[in-house]
Each structure stands twice: as structure tokens, then as C-alpha cells.
Amino acid sequence: MERTMGLTCKLPSAATCPDGQIYDIWYPSVDTTAYDEREASTMRSMPASDDGYAVTISNVAGLGAFLVTVAPFANSAASAVIEGEAIGLLVIAIVLGVVAADLGSGLLHWICDSFFSEQTPVIGQHLIRPFREHHRDPFALTRRPFLRGSASNLIGATMVLATAWGVRQLTAGPGSPFADVWVASLGIAVAVTNQIHKWAHLPRVPRPISWLQALGLILSPAHHERHHSSELGRAFCITTGWLNPALDRLQVFPALERLLIPAERRRAVDVGS
Numbered sequence: 001m002e003r004t005m006g007l008t009c010k011l012p013s014a015a016t017c018p019d020g021q022i023y024d025i026w027y028p029s030v031d032t033t034a035y036d037e038r039e040a041s042t043m044r045s046m047p048a049s050d051d052g053y054a055v056t057i058s059n060v061a062g063l064g065a066f067l068v069t070v071a072p073f074a075n076s077a078a079s080a081v082i083e084g085e086a087i088g089l090l091v092i093a094i095v096l097g098v099v100a101a102d103l104g105s106g107l108l109h110w111i112c113d114s115f116f117s118e119q120t121p122v123i124g125q126h127l128i129r130p131f132r133e134h135h136r137d138p139f140a141l142t143r144r145p146f147l148r149g150s151a152s153n154l155i156g157a158t159m160v161l162a163t164a165w166g167v168r169q170l171t172a173g174p175g176s177p178f179a180d181v182w183v184a185s186l187g188i189a190v191a192v193t194n195q196i197h198k199w200a201h202l203p204r205v206p207r208p209i210s211w212l213q214a215l216g217l218i219l220s221p222a223h224h225e226r227h228h229s230s231e232l233g234r235a236f237c238i239t240t241g242w243l244n245p246a247l248d249r250l251q252v253f254p255a256l257e258r259l260l261i262p263a264e265r266r267r268a269v270d271v272g273s
């Protein structure tokens with residue numbers, strides 16, 4: 001059966017697509033009723049966790065570690081606002097934290113789509129596989145609850161926050177509200193990136209989320225479609241997607257590939273393997 005990239009139907013199965021073709025990504029202009037009913041049925045039949053109590057406990061522990069490490073920075077940020085620090089500077093710090101998270105999401109996504117394999121020791125199953133699986137089945141992440149789908153993000157955010165806290169202790173100087181707000185913004189944005197990515201694949205999201213998507217404050221389905229519809233892979237940033245136009249226009253990732261990969265082994269980014 002012909003496989004069509006780029007798409008007019010959001011349904012993941014040929015059996016449910018009106019024209020009988022398989023599509024790689026959904027497009028929100030079609031009637032979603034049949035899919036919604038099917039998805040709801042699937043969600044109802046799924047266990048609360050598909051990995052057992054041990055994974056659930058580790059996911060909860062990951063959330064706890066994130067909350068503990070973000071707390072001092074969030075507290076500092078709240079104090080800065082209450083004490084009337086320059087609000088304009090704090091807003092800039094928040095925006096720069098989100099931009100840093102967006103850049104980080106793009107770099108990690110590019111690496112995991114482009115290099116290594118699911119058989120690579122240590123990182124293959126835990127880091128590479130979710131990205132490759134996402135291109136084989138873009139809906140898999142929509143079937144996972146927040147803690148399961150965002151476990152890696154929570155761990156990554158905790159590592160960033162713990163490192164920043166360690167640096168703050170080592171420098172032992174007076175805390176900078178700007179730096180603390182930037183770190184809090186970065187950590188929170190990293191933690192929720194995969195949830196934002198999940199929302200970009202869901203046919204229906206809460207209204208406030210759709211407003212944020214429409215305003216471009218978080219990754220939108222239309223923007224993210226560029227990544228799934230391009231055989232060469234583009235638009236790797238998945239927090240807000242703000243950096244994608246510049247990174248794509250400047251051909252940053254192809255340039256990095258030319259730097260890192262010998263010419264004889266260079267290949268197009270294989271987002272489907």
C-alpha cells in the first residue's frame with residue numbers, strides 16, 4: 001500500500017483513513033470523530049501503567065526530584081517578583097530560559113534522530129528508541145500519561161537544575177534574581193517539553209492549550225508537521241519551535257553533519273528508521 005508523506009488524514013491506520021492510504025501525520029482539518037472514539041476506547045482499555053509499579057514509582061520519584069531541585073529557583077523567582085525587581089528583566093530571563101530549552105530540545109532531537117541506533121549500548125533503548133519509535137508511530141506518545149511520557153524530561157531537568165544549584169553553591173556569591181529566574185524557566189520548560197510535543201499530536205486539547213498553540217507560545221501541530229512531513233528532517237526544536245526558522249534557514253544541522261560525518265559515510269537524516 002502506498003505510504004503518503006505529508007498528509008491530509010490524521011488517522012494512523014489505513015483501515016480508518018477515508019481514502020484507504022497510510023499517512024505519516026495527522027492533519028487537523030478532517031472529521032476526527034471516528035478517531036477520537038477509537039482513541040478513547042484504546043485509552044480506556046489501557047492499564048494505568050504499561051510498565052508496572054516499579055516504573056510508576058521511579059516516575060513519581062523523578063517528579064519529586066524535579067520539584068525539589070526547582071524549588072529554590074522558583075522561590076527566588078517569586079521573591080524577586082514580590083520585592084519588585086525589574087519585571088522587564090525577569091520577563092527577558094523567562095524568555096531566554098525557554099529559548100535555551102527549545103535549543104536543547106532541537107539538539108537532542110537531531111542527535112537522536114540522526115545518530116546511533118536502538119541497539120547502541122546504554123543509550124539505545126532508553127534515549128534513541130523513543131525518538132525512532134515516534135517516527136514509526138507518532139501516536140504512541142499520545143497514549144502515555146504525563147509521568148510516563150515525560151520521565152526522561154524530568155530527569156534531564158533535574159540534572160540541569162542540580163548542576164545550576166551546585167554552581168550557585170560553589171560561587172557562594174549573592175544570588176542573582178535574573179540567573180535564578182532563567183534557571184527556573186529553563187528547568188520547567190525542559191520538564192514539560194514532551195508534554196507540549198504530545199499536545200502537538202493530539203487531535204483535541206484543552207482550550208487554554210490551543211490558545212497557547214495558536215499564539216505560538218508552545219509548539220503547534222501545524223509547525224510540528226514540518227518535522228514529520230520532511231524526509232530530510234527539519235524543525236527539530238519541540239518546546240516552542242521558535243528557533244526552527246532560523247536553524248533551518250541557516251542549515252545549521254546539515255552543516256554540523258558535514259562537520260561531524262566523513263563525506264563517504266554521510267547520508268540524509270533517516271527519521272524513519
Ligand SMILES: [Zn+2]
Pocket residue numbers: 109113131135227271
Ligand atoms: Zn524526529
Ligand SMILES: [Zn+2]
Pocket residue numbers: 134138197201224228
Ligand atoms: Zn512529533
